[in-house]
Amino acid sequence: MIEKAGMTDARKSLYFHLGLIGALFILQFILPAYHHGNLARIMVLACYAMGYNILFGYTGLLSLGHAMFFAAGMYGMGLPMVHLGWTPEPALISAIAAGVVVSAGIGFLALRTSGVSFMIVTLMFAQAGFLTILYFGEWTRGDEGFVIKQAERVMAGFDLSQPVNRYNAALILFSICLLLTIRLVHSRFGRVMIAIRENEERTHMLGYDVHFHKWMAVIMSGTMAALAGAAYALLFGYAGATFASVQYSIFPLLWVLLGGAGTALGPFVGTLFMFYLIDLSSSFTTAYMLIAGLALVLLTLFLPQGLVGEFRRKVVPWLS
Amino acid sequence: MAVMTTPHISADGISRHFGGLIAVDQVDFAVPRGEIRAIIGPNGAGKSTFVGMLCGRIPVSAGRIMFDGKDVTALPAHKRIRQGIAYTFQITSIYGRLSLQDNVRLATSWRWGNDERAIQNTIEESLEKVGLADRMDQMAGDLSYGHQRLLEIAMGISQHPQLLILDEPTQGLADSEIAGFVKLIRELGGDMTILLIEHNMNVVMDTADQITVLNLGKVLATGTPADIRANREVQIAYLGETHA
Numbered sequence: 001m002i003e004k005a006g007m008t009d010a011r012k013s014l015y016f017h018l019g020l021i022g023a024l025f026i027l028q029f030i031l032p033a034y035h036h037g038n039l040a041r042i043m044v045l046a047c048y049a050m051g052y053n054i055l056f057g058y059t060g061l062l063s064l065g066h067a068m069f070f071a072a073g074m075y076g077m078g079l080p081m082v083h084l085g086w087t088p089e090p091a092l093i094s095a096i097a098a099g100v101v102v103s104a105g106i107g108f109l110a111l112r113t114s115g116v117s118f119m120i121v122t123l124m125f126a127q128a129g130f131l132t133i134l135y136f137g138e139w140t141r142g143d144e145g146f147v148i149k150q151a152e153r154v155m156a157g158f159d160l161s162q163p164v165n166r167y168n169a170a171l172i173l174f175s176i177c178l179l180l181t182i183r184l185v186h187s188r189f190g191r192v193m194i195a196i197r198e199n200e201e202r203t204h205m206l207g208y209d210v211h212f213h214k215w216m217a218v219i220m221s222g223t224m225a226a227l228a229g230a231a232y233a234l235l236f237g238y239a240g241a242t243f244a245s246v247q248y249s250i251f252p253l254l255w256v257l258l259g260g261a262g263t264a265l266g267p268f269v270g271t272l273f274m275f276y277l278i279d280l281s282s283s284f285t286t287a288y289m290l291i292a293g294l295a296l297v298l299l300t301l302f303l304p305q306g307l308v309g310e311f312r313r314k315v316v317p318w319l320s
Numbered sequence: 321m322a323v324m325t326t327p328h329i330s331a332d333g334i335s336r337h338f339g340g341l342i343a344v345d346q347v348d349f350a351v352p353r354g355e356i357r358a359i360i361g362p363n364g365a366g367k368s369t370f371v372g373m374l375c376g377r378i379p380v381s382a383g384r385i386m387f388d389g390k391d392v393t394a395l396p397a398h399k400r401i402r403q404g405i406a407y408t409f410q411i412t413s414i415y416g417r418l419s420l421q422d423n424v425r426l427a428t429s430w431r432w433g434n435d436e437r438a439i440q441n442t443i444e445e446s447l448e449k450v451g452l453a454d455r456m457d458q459m460a461g462d463l464s465y466g467h468q469r470l471l472e473i474a475m476g477i478s479q480h481p482q483l484l485i486l487d488e489p490t491q492g493l494a495d496s497e498i499a500g501f502v503k504l505i506r507e508l509g510g511d512m513t514i515l516l517i518e519h520n521m522n523v524v525m526d527t528a529d530q531i532t533v534l535n536l537g538k539v540l541a542t543g544t545p546a547d548i549r550a551n552r553e554v555q556i557a558y559l560g561e562t563h564a
Contacts, residue, residue: 188429195415195426202413205377206427206475207401 009318010186016319017182017264021175028167040167042268042275043174044231045251049259049267050177051224052252057261058185059217060197064119064249065106065126066225071133071244072102073226075140078239081148083139088155088234095233099226100219102129107218111211123249130244145240153237166235173231174268177224181264182320184220193217197262225252258299260306264320269307326389328353328513329374329483334383336369343369345537346383351530353482356505356514358528360521360548362557365534367517368410371485374515375407376400388482402430406481408472410488410517416461420452420471423460427475446478447471449504466493473501477508484508485515490523502526525549533557 024043028036048070055061076098080086086094110121134142150161158165184190192213195203204210233239242248252267259270277295282288303310312319327350336344344366351357359367372378374385376397385393392400401407415423424443432438447453450470455463460471469492476484490498498520505514505527518524524531524545531548533540535557541548548554 191422191426191429195418198415198417199413202409202415203426204398205375205401205407205409205413207398207430207479209396209398 010320012318013264013320014182016316017178020265021171021178024171024174025168028164028171033163036163036167038275038279040163040170040235042272043170044228044235045255045275046268046271047173047177047231048225048228049252049255049271050181050264051221051226051228053221053256053261053263053267054181054184054193054224055217055221056253057256057263057266058190058197059193059214059221060200061214061217062119062253063110063122063218063221064246064253065110065122065124065129066222066252067244067246067248068106068126068129069099069103069222069225070229070232070248071129071241072098072222073229073231074233074239074243075133075229076226077230077233078146078148079139081152082146088153088160092155092230092234095226095230096223099223099229102226103219103222104215107215107222111214111218123246126244126249127246130241130246133241133244140239140241143241145238145242148233148237148239150237153234155234160235161237169235170231173227177227178264178268180224185264185320189213189216194262254296256306258296258306260309260312263306263308263312266306266308273307325352327351327386328355328388329515330386331370331374332384332386334370334373334385335381336366336373336378337381342537344373347534347537347539349532349539351513351515353513354510355529356509356516356527358516358518358524358531359534360518360524360531361534361540366537367534368487370534371407371487371515371517375405375485377407401479404482405485406476406479406483407485408476408487408489410491412465412468412472412492414460414468414471414475416459418460419457420447420460420463421456423471424475424478428478428480431479442478442480446474449477450474451500466497469493470497470501473504481512483513483515487517488519489516490518490520498523 027039031039052066055063073095076095077091080094081088081091106125110118110125113121133140153160160166160169192203192208196210196213200210229243255270255274256267257270258273259268260266274292277292278288281291285291305313330350331347333346333348334344335342335346347370359371361367369378373380376395380393384391387400387403387405392403415426421443424446425439428442429439444453447456450473452467452470452474460468463471469489473486473489490501493501502523508514516527528545530542531545532542533548533554540557541551541554543551
């Protein structure tokens with residue numbers, strides 16, 4: 001179930017994921033415009049899910065407040081661009097800094113609890129973050145949100161509002177997050193994260209500072225989520241409080257569960273699956289959430305390890 | 321006599337209260353380097369709580385713990401482990417969904433930095449010692465209960481500790497496995513100090529240099545196996561006044 005030691009498995013897994021990245025690159029020349037746009041959005045949201053997966057899938061900590069990290073990146077990007085006239089490059093740095101600071105602070109406090117209390121505390125912090133965004137409506141424009149103008153969304157000479165540039169920027173970000181995840185999981189630090197998920201008490205009594213590892217996992221997870229939030233603001237030109245709401249804390253949990261918690265590719269597959277499930281079912285019924293819900297229940301019952309998790313279990317045990 | 325040198329591990333009046341319950345009550349305890357010390361006592365005597373305090377899993381309510389000449393009372397468990405204490409749980413605690421070698425790897429890899437060869441050698445050598453080397457790639461969760469206990473002991477050994485604390489290691493082992501375990505402990509005894517909580521009196525008598533008897537959270541007696549066997553108070557604690 002877990003990757004074994006040895007270069008060959010790690011290498012096979014790496015080639016598999018590099019192959020996928022290659023396939024996504026080629027797809028942009030084939031896909032019709034509508035799906036081309038969707039896939040760019042899905043890749044960015046998958047980065048959010050991959051960040052969530054670091055904490056939930058690999059470290060075993062269930063957060064219900066990741067929307068605040070996503071929003072930290074989104075507003076860390078959007079606010080200085082709109083109010084201070086920053087270009088995307090420094091705004092990206094401020095977005096990442098916002099992600100690090102918010103996740104380090106929240107992580108420090110929330111990790112004083114565990115289990116159900118951790119879920120509740122992260123949920124409450126996220127709710128406080130959401131209300132803070134509404135409170136400062138003068139700058140954030142609250143629920144209504146604000147648009148980042150097309151002319152400002154130019155990074156390193158590329159107009160990121162153009163579909164081709166947007167798709168490839170999303171693909172670059174997606175590749176970075178995916179390869180970072182694989183690198184992390186095969187590192188010594190990643191092995192300890194997995195050990196904490198599997199048996200926290202034993203890990204502590206083998207000589208590991210469990211609390212420190214969990215804190216770092218929150219920071220890595222939160223920062224990756226913030227990076228996704230920043231990219232979303234930049235690529236799609238909009239920031240709004242909806243992205244900080246409870247709904248957006250639940251989404252990455254669902255995506256990761258569907259795709260396979262603790263698999264590198266699960267977050268992407270889960271995001272893709274759910275996006276199109278809603279997209280397709282809403283095209284022929286207004287009760288599309290009913291269909292989506294039913295599909296979720298069936299998948300959870302019959303594929304408890306998620307799509308990629310079951311695929312790994314049955315077909316390719318070497319997958320990261 | 322060992323009393324002339326600094327003890328390897330010692331406790332100075334340590335206590336542990338759980339609410340109003342006093343599990344361990346002002347225990348003084350000292351073991352010299354290289355000794356095999358068995359800790360015995362009736363159920364509820366406070367044995368596991370006592371060794372839990374020594375390794376840092378359970379904080380002390382009062383008292384002081386010295387290990388290798390240093391005060392470790394305030395040190396969190398993971399730091400004590402890195403100073404050379406290894407601990408095995410009373411209820412088997414392994415990574416069921418990891419292979420045997422990955423279990424041992426987690427136990428030992430922090431000792432070796434990036435020396436992958438040394439890690440691999442230690443894994444093989446430790447599993448060899450408990451007779452599980454041929455199952456290295458199996459999932460630990462698929463092992464029998466007795467084998468899981470042996471795996472946990474291998475994890476302890478792989479840390480090359482100065483002090484090895486074993487909480488009821490032979491519980492659930494078959495007779496043949498117990499014989500192997502006794503042999504292993506005797507071999508290890510010269511290299512490291514061993515604290516052994518044990519219910520099986522044959523194992524205690526065959527391995528221990530000294531025995532400490534706990535009863536109701538206090539030390540009832542300390543002595544050689546022969547002393548303890550002859551001790552009337554110990555007989556009463558185990559068998560009850562009327563039978564003694």
